[in-house]
Amino acid sequence: MLESIVEDLRVNLDYKINNIAALNVLQAKLLQIMSFKGVKFQSIQNIDRPLPLAYFAFNFVPSGGVKNRLLNEIDLHLLKFFNEYLKKYNEDRLDKLECEQTLRLQKITDKVELRRKRMECEAEIKAFAPLKKEVTNATQAKLYKSLEIIKEAAAGSVMILNSEFANYYEDAILNKDKMKKEFLDMMYNLYDGEFQGTDTISTSRENISNIPVSCIFMSDYKLLLENEKLSGAFKSYLARGMARRSFIYFKKNENYYTENSSYPSYDEKNAAIDRLKQFSEKLKFKFDEIKEGKVYYFSLEANDEINDYKKEIDKKIKEFYRYTNVLNLNQEILKLNLEHSTWKIIKLAVLYHILENPSSTFVNVQSFRKAVNFFNETHKCLEEMLNDKLISDYDNLYNYLVENRNKFISKMDLRNQKFVPNREFKGWFDDALNNISEMCEEKGFNLVSRVTGKRNQGFEVALYEPDKYHFEAEFDGKFQKGRLIKLDNSDLEVSEL
Numbered sequence: 001m002l003e004s005i006v007e008d009l010r011v012n013l014d015y016k017i018n019n020i021a022a023l024n025v026l027q028a029k030l031l032q033i034m035s036f037k038g039v040k041f042q043s044i045q046n047i048d049r050p051l052p053l054a055y056f057a058f059n060f061v062p063s064g065g066v067k068n069r070l071l072n073e074i075d076l077h078l079l080k081f082f083n084e085y086l087k088k089y090n091e092d093r094l095d096k097l098e099c100e101q102t103l104r105l106q107k108i109t110d111k112v113e114l115r116r117k118r119m120e121c122e123a124e125i126k127a128f129a130p131l132k133k134e135v136t137n138a139t140q141a142k143l144y145k146s147l148e149i150i151k152e153a154a155a156g157s158v159m160i161l162n163s164e165f166a167n168y169y170e171d172a173i174l175n176k177d178k179m180k181k182e183f184l185d186m187m188y189n190l191y192d193g194e195f196q197g198t199d200t201i202s203t204s205r206e207n208i209s210n211i212p213v214s215c216i217f218m219s220d221y222k223l224l225l226e227n228e229k230l231s232g233a234f235k236s237y238l239a240r241g242m243a244r245r246s247f248i249y250f251k252k253n254e255n256y257y258t259e260n261s262s263y264p265s266y267d268e269k270n271a272a273i274d275r276l277k278q279f280s281e282k283l284k285f286k287f288d289e290i291k292e293g294k295v296y297y298f299s300l301e302a303n304d305e306i307n308d309y310k311k312e313i314d315k316k317i318k319e320f321y322r323y324t325n326v327l328n329l330n331q332e333i334l335k336l337n338l339e340h341s342t343w344k345i346i347k348l349a350v351l352y353h354i355l356e357n358p359s360s361t362f363v364n365v366q367s368f369r370k371a372v373n374f375f376n377e378t379h380k381c382l383e384e385m386l387n388d389k390l391i392s393d394y395d396n397l398y399n400y401l402v403e404n405r406n407k408f409i410s411k412m413d414l415r416n417q418k419f420v421p422n423r424e425f426k427g428w429f430d431d432a433l434n435n436i437s438e439m440c441e442e443k444g445f446n447l448v449s450r451v452t453g454k455r456n457q458g459f460e461v462a463l464y465e466p467d468k469y470h471f472e473a474e475f476d477g478k479f480q481k482g483r484l485i486k487l488d489n490s491d492l493e494v495s496e497l
Contacts, residue, residue: 001355002026005078005279011264011272012073013066020377021059021249022070027351027374028057028214029074030283032159033082034354035212038293041350041363044303045343050295052193052212053347056246058165060221060385067218068163077276081284083133090130093153097128134159139179140186140205147195147208155292157212160187166223173233184237187215191245221250221385235386239333244340247348247378250385289358296350299362306342309372313338330386337382345371393419393428398436401447401463406484408450408460433461446471451479 006022013022031053040050061067101121108114131149135142138160150156162168172180189196195208224234264272298306320327320335327335348371353363396419401409411429420428433447440447445463448471452458464471464484473482 001279001282005276008272008275008279009070009073009078012077012269012276013069014263015261016066017061017070018249018251020374020381021061021251023374024057024059024247024249024378025067025070025216025218026074027247027348028055028216029071029079029159030355031055031347031351032157032212032214033079033283033287034290034351034358035214036082036085036155036157037290038155039212039290039296039350039354040210040293041296041298041347043298043346043363044306045346052210053350054191054193054213054245055344055347055351056187056191056213056215056242057217058246058248059216059218060224060248060250061218062220062222071161071163071216073276077273078280078283081280081287085287086131086133089153089156093130093149094125094128097124101125131156134161136161138162138183140183143183143186144195144205144208147211150211151208157214160213160215162216163218165217165219166221167219169234169237170223170227170230174227174230188241188245215246225385235329235333239329239336241336243333243337243382245344247344247375248382248385249378250381252384283355286355286358290354294358295361296353296363297361298346298349298368299364301365302349302363302368305365305368306346309345309368310342313341333386334379334383337379341375341379345375348374394432394435394439397432398439398463401436401461402445404463405445406462406464406469408462408484410452411459411461414461448482450481452481 002023003019006019006026009022009026010017010019032055035053038052040052042050059067101124105114105117105121108117129145129149131146131153135146135158143158143160146156146158150158168180169184171177172184186196190211190213193209193211193213195205195211223230225231316338317335320331345368349363349368352367352370353360356367396417397414400414400417400419414429415422415425419425419432433449437447440463444466446466447461447463449459449461452460462471462484467487469484469486471482472485473480475481
């Protein structure tokens with residue numbers, strides 16, 4: 001069902017979002033809803049006690065990647081039923097408060113005391129805060145209010161949403177915003193439903209536990225990966241525990257504007273919306289089937305599958321240490337993501353089970369395997385994000401040559417572009433040319449080089465369009481010279497040596 005929902009969402013978004021990116025957000029939204037009634041789970045990883053669900057989603061998509069539109073489409077066509085449930089939840093809380101006040105007031109006989117208590121009750125009603133569907137621009141104080149509501153009601157879940165995560169993270173780290181930094185650090189424990197309270201002169205917050213939490217952090221990835229200091233800090237954040245708690249989507253150079261781009265028709269979009277509404281009815285039916293405080297247990301076979309999975313992960317981790325005893329930061333993050341993946345896979349498997357059969361108590365092997373498959377896809381994304389700069393030095397060189405295509409550019413000119421510091425340029429340059437040759441081939445360009453000058457001391461390169469130019473090689477001993485010749489039947493124009 002999830003795959004079909006994602007495909008219909010993509011239709012409404014003109015196909016300008018990847019399936020895994022859409023699924024990552026959808027699963028976070030669904031987990032918030034399906035865990036709202038105090039759902040817990042118990043597996044071989046937590047035999048001692050049932051625990052709440054959680055899902056952290058990071059989506060790093062380029063600017064214009066329809067990240068906010070995706071949220072709107074999900075809310076509008078798929079999860080509208082939850083708005084009514086949440087409204088009723090808050091109305092019931094208010095009714096309960098008013099009943100408690102009435103009972104308290106009935107016990108008071110003194111008129112002066114009664115008047116004072118009535119004023120207190122009115123103030124309490126005025127200060128009543130509904131539980132919101134999501135917490136945005138989050139601070140600890142803002143989040144704590146939601147957690148208090150859930151604790152008191154013994155039901156509810158939290159959705160933390162930030163669609164400009166890179167800016168938020170920059171404020172927290174580079175601009176040293178203490179409140180935002182504390183919030184980010186608090187997320188570690190929150191993943192397991194635990195809020196560690198603070199007790200200061202101005203603030204007193206108690207510990208709160210067993211809270212289901214969903215989190216969606218979305219961002220254009222440029223800011224995080226182009227700023228070296230910020231990129232390093234974010235990698236440290238991942239290494240300290242956020243990577244192993246999160247499903248991360250990232251795709252380098254994702255481009256939806258190609259020659260094969262297509263747009264769904266009006267009828268296709270209408271049909272997709274109709275199907276989403278049908279899926280919405282199915283999801284509501286499954287949600288209604290969930291009993292308050294339901295505990296889902298992993299079957300014996302599913303628990304055995306968990307152990308088998310951990311053995312496979314051990315084999316993969318051993319590969320990290322085949323040639324070294326000390327891992328670099330990127331390898332350490334990938335190792336930690338694998339090493340601790342079981343926990344987030346288990347939580348996702350519970351969601352898959354609920355979507356399949358919410359009234360069944362036992363989570364089966366198939367749900368766990370499906371969650372493993374999704375983790376593997378996002379692990380590839382994490383690998384790509386860690387091993388590639390968003391716009392690498394090679395990309396910048398390639399783009400510069402494209403801008404100046406069909407003509408030779410001197411090595412000195414390229415040095416002056418400061419793709420890398422001058423002291424690194426000599427060792428970098430040959431490797432850079434080798435790396436961009438594949439980009440040239442993919443886009444239909446040719447890349448050539450030549451020496452210049454009487455003593456062959458100069459060096460130039462050219463990226464050219466083979467359907468418009470031809471390179472005519474000449475040799476001075478072992479040195480290649482040559483020229484670009486424009487392909488024109490009426491007049492051949494020759495570039496200067």
